[in-house]
Amino acid sequence: MAVQQDDILQQxxxxxxxxxxxxxxxxxxxxxxxxxxxxxxxxxxxxxPEWMLEWRLRAYRHWKTMQEPRWAKVVYPPxxxxxxxxxxxxKKRHVRSLDEIDPEIRRMFEKLGIPLEEQKLLxxxxxDAVLDSASVATTFKEKLAELGIIFCSMSEAIQKYPELVQxxxxxxxxxxxxxxxxxxxxxxxxxxxxxxxxxVRCPMELSTYFRINAARTGQFERTLIIADExxxxxxxxxxxxxxxxxxxxxxAVVELIALDGAEIKYSTVQNWYPGDREGRGxxxxxxxxxxxxxxxxxxxxxxxxxxxxxxxxxxxxxxLKGEGSVGEFYSVAVTNNFQQADTGTxxxxxxxxxxxxxxxxxxxxxxxxxxxxxLVRILRSADHARNYTQCxxxxxxxxxxAHTFPYIEVLNPTxxxxxxxxxxxxxxxxxxxxxxxxxxxxxxxALIVNGYCREVLSHLPMEFAVEAQKLxxxxxxxxxx
Amino acid sequence: MEPILxxxxxxxxxxxxxxxxxxxxxVRPGEVHAIMGPNGSGKSTLAAxxxxxxxxxxxxxxxxxxxxxxxxxxxxxxxxxxxxxxxQYPVEIPGVTMATxxxxxxxxxxxxxxxxxxxxxxxxxxxxxxxxxxxxxxSFLQRSVNExxxxxxxxRNEIFQLLLLEPRLAILDETDSGLDIDALKIVASGVNxxxxxxxxxxxxxxxxxxxxxxxxxxxxxxxxxxxxRSGGKELALELEERGYDWLRPDSEEVxxxxxxxx
Ligand SMILES: Nc1ncnc2c1ncn2[C@@H]1O[C@H](COP(=O)(O)OP(=O)(O)O)[C@@H](O)[C@H]1O
Ligand SMILES: [Mg+2]
Numbered sequence: 111m112a113v114q115q116d117d118i119l120q121q122x123x124x125x126x127x128x129x130x131x132x133x134x135x136x137x138x139x140x141x142x143x144x145x146x147x148x149x150x151x152x153x154x155x156x157x158x159p160e161w162m163l164e165w166r167l168r169a170y171r172h173w174k175t176m177q178e179p180r181w182a183k184v185v186y187p188p189x190x191x192x193x194x195x196x197x198x199x200x201k202k203r204h205v206r207s208l209d210e211i212d213p214e215i216r217r218m219f220e221k222l223g224i225p226l227e228e229q230k231l232l233x234x235x236x237x238d239a240v241l242d243s244a245s246v247a248t249t250f251k252e253k254l255a256e257l258g259i260i261f262c263s264m265s266e267a268i269q270k271y272p273e274l275v276q277x278x279x280x281x282x283x284x285x286x287x288x289x290x291x292x293x294x295x296x297x298x299x300x301x302x303x304x305x306x307x308x309x310v311r312c313p314m315e316l317s318t319y320f321r322i323n324a325a326r327t328g329q330f331e332r333t334l335i336i337a338d339e340x341x342x343x344x345x346x347x348x349x350x351x352x353x354x355x356x357x358x359x360x361x362a363v364v365e366l367i368a369l370d371g372a373e374i375k376y377s378t379v380q381n382w383y384p385g386d387r388e389g390r391g392x393x394x395x396x397x398x399x400x401x402x403x404x405x406x407x408x409x410x411x412x413x414x415x416x417x418x419x420x421x422x423x424x425x426x427x428x429x430l431k432g433e434g435s436v437g438e439f440y441s442v443a444v445t446n447n448f449q450q451a452d453t454g455t456x457x458x459x460x461x462x463x464x465x466x467x468x469x470x471x472x473x474x475x476x477x478x479x480x481x482x483x484x485l486v487r488i489l490r491s492a493d494h495a496r497n498y499t500q501c502x503x504x505x506x507x508x509x510x511x512a513h514t515f516p517y518i519e520v521l522n523p524t525x526x527x528x529x530x531x532x533x534x535x536x537x538x539x540x541x542x543x544x545x546x547x548x549x550x551x552x553x554x555x556a557l558i559v560n561g562y563c564r565e566v567l568s569h570l571p572m573e574f575a576v577e578a579q580k581l582x583x584x585x586x587x588x589x590x591x
Numbered sequence: 592m593e594p595i596l597x598x599x600x601x602x603x604x605x606x607x608x609x610x611x612x613x614x615x616x617x618v619r620p621g622e623v624h625a626i627m628g629p630n631g632s633g634k635s636t637l638a639a640x641x642x643x644x645x646x647x648x649x650x651x652x653x654x655x656x657x658x659x660x661x662x663x664x665x666x667x668x669x670x671x672x673x674x675x676x677x678x679q680y681p682v683e684i685p686g687v688t689m690a691t692x693x694x695x696x697x698x699x700x701x702x703x704x705x706x707x708x709x710x711x712x713x714x715x716x717x718x719x720x721x722x723x724x725x726x727x728x729x730s731f732l733q734r735s736v737n738e739x740x741x742x743x744x745x746x747r748n749e750i751f752q753l754l755l756l757e758p759r760l761a762i763l764d765e766t767d768s769g770l771d772i773d774a775l776k777i778v779a780s781g782v783n784x785x786x787x788x789x790x791x792x793x794x795x796x797x798x799x800x801x802x803x804x805x806x807x808x809x810x811x812x813x814x815x816x817x818x819x820r821s822g823g824k825e826l827a828l829e830l831e832e833r834g835y836d837w838l839r840p841d842s843e844e845v846x847x848x849x850x851x852x853x
Binding site: 540544549557563 | 735
């Protein structure tokens with residue numbers, strides 16, 4: 111990792127949000143507002159089977175009966191759900207091969223560092239590129255298909271693999287789960303679908319890159335990953351959005367299913383536009399992510415680096431059903447300026463000998479608010495379950511806030527839980543020591559923060575760990591001095 | 592030769608209390624100056640002000656470092672210009688490896704010297720060589736900066752950094768305190784290896800002991816914020832014998848701190 115350190119430190123000095131441009135792509139955008147007509151509109155545009163319309167409408171009707179949750183430690187004005195558009199897709203997107211992609215779209219992803227030509231891609235990473243509401247390209251499909259691995263857009267999965275989709279979609283996060291999950295179920299447009307057959311170890315990282323481009327739209331993607339018995343897959347998502355004065359809503363749902371002995375590693379580098387220094391604009395990131403370890407000895411591991419969004423509300427969780435299954439959550443959440451994050455995890459232990467591990471590093475700077483909220487629930491059936499939780503907060507400056515709400519519910523006396531928490535500040539002494547060795551104050555903050563997050567970053571795939579380090583540095587720019 | 596460092600009538604306060612009350616000092620290339628004095632006399636304050644700690648208030652005076660106004664420079668600019676401080680209390684930085692920390696530092700310094708940055712391989716080679724000089728195991732490069740180091744290891748680590756960064760002026764703040772005689776000899780041999788006609792040292796110490804191994808050209812006594820006596824290396828021996836009290840300026844009415852003979 112040391113090789114890239116100089117790069118990273120140079121990046122720190124390049125200012126502001128780098129991904130805030132708008133690409134001139136012709137898009138088809140649904141009329142503003144939400145009603146059954148709009149749901150039909152989305153369903154038609156996507157040419158989905160009948161059962162999906164039923165599915166969507168059921169979710170929509172339920173959503174109408176629900177209230178937006180208000181328990182998170184975040185503050186924002188009421189969202190006008192009738193004031194945004196629920197579908198936007200590039201006009202030129204039906205392509206048979208990667209060469210036919212609209213050059214504007216290609217240029218935009220290139221600008222984001224995501225070339226869509228396979229030979230140019232990072233070795234060992236297959237990418238699904240999602241622009242606003244639609245998947246525009248998926249690379250390395252054929253190569254993966256040789257192993258029986260399905261990696262495609264959700265739209266394509268609904269057409270081609272209806273049995274798998276019908277069996278698992280909504281099985282981990284039902285539309286009744288929460289307000290945003292219901293909304294997503296009604297209007298979701300695209301996302302990624304992964305199926306890894308029994309005994310197959312996916313030979314490359316699978317990655318989805320989400321990009322919001324259009325104004326006044328929400329993004330509602332849906333991801334479903336199924337790892338069949340004894341299989342392994344590592345999946346990564348990244349995301350960016352243009353700088354806009356308005357807030358944009360992003361309400362995704364991710365469902366993971368691990369069967370006997372399967373392992374899913376899910377990593378997120380979240381870099382939605384965070385808003386400006388005065389708190390204008392930025393994405394509202396209200397996301398439901400949950401995995402279930404259905405099979406025995408299965409494992410699901412979430413790693414997230416959250417640096418973007420005006421507001422982050424997400425709790426990637428694991429339901430530990432299979433005997434001896436393992437759930438992990440490694441998180442770095444950085445907030446600066448006026449950003450607010452309320453994030454953490456839930457580990458629900460059902461099976462015997464299930465184990466979970468939570469490592470959360472919250473970093474607050476500027477006037478931001480950074481909350482860890484976690485639930486460890488050990489049910490009666492979960493004999494000898496174990497949990498280890500560590501949540502640390504780091505404060506930069508004195509106008510920010512860090513909070514932790516760790517809930518632990520233990521219904522089985524044989525369970526063991528451990529909890530550690532610390533709060534610290536970046537000390538003047540530490541900064542001075544670095545500066546006395548010739549390291550600038552900003553580089554010193556980046557160095558110290560990266561050190562602080564090292565354990566979490568070490569769980570990211572190598573290429574993305576480097577990206578994440580850069581992001582940490584950039585998002586903390588101007589937070590000292 | 593032009594002095595590397597010129598301090599003129601430096602008066603410094605912290606929290607409204609004057610700690611340095613008119614310090615004068617000139618250091619030329621090739622020289623080793625020892626600054627001795629009882630606890631609380633302002634030795635660390637002097638080192639900290641030279642290195643650029645911001646909480647100290649400079650009331651009066653000038654400091655020139657190679658002809659430039661040192662007090663106007665940021666701490667990192669001073670370091671890059673070749674001023675090094677071996678800390679009395681080195682700081683721990685969890686999760687940041689020595690290798691990352693020092694390669695970053697060295698490449699910053701090399702940049703202003705017009706040198707290419709060192710790649711990891713070249714860096715490791717150089718670092719290993721310099722670690723050997725002060726008997727530090729190369730495995731320390733993969734450990735977090737100062738974290739879990741013993742007192743002696745921290746001090747040797749400061750000298751290792753000095754050897755690696757090759758400053759023009761090195762200030763050692765009580766690098767000898769808490770070291771046994773073997774460690775002291777290692778530290779001193781590291782420093783002596785770096786002595787050269789272009790480089791100068793300011794060695795702050797409470798005891799004469801270190802000066803048996805790092806032979807100074809000049810010894811100054813800092814007493815209650817002033818240099819009250821300067822001499823050659825024999826002054827250190829005299830202080831060892833007689834303590835500091837005999838140097839108490841008669842005109843002083845303040846209560847002087849007592850010498851702490853640990
Ligand atoms: N950061 C500080 N805040 C308050 N007082 C300080 C600080 N640093 C030094 N002092 C005071 O200044 C005086 C000189 O301290 P110092 O320079 O550390 O002396 P020495 O290194 O000679 O023992 C002492 O009385 C000490 O208490
Ligand atoms: Mg001192």
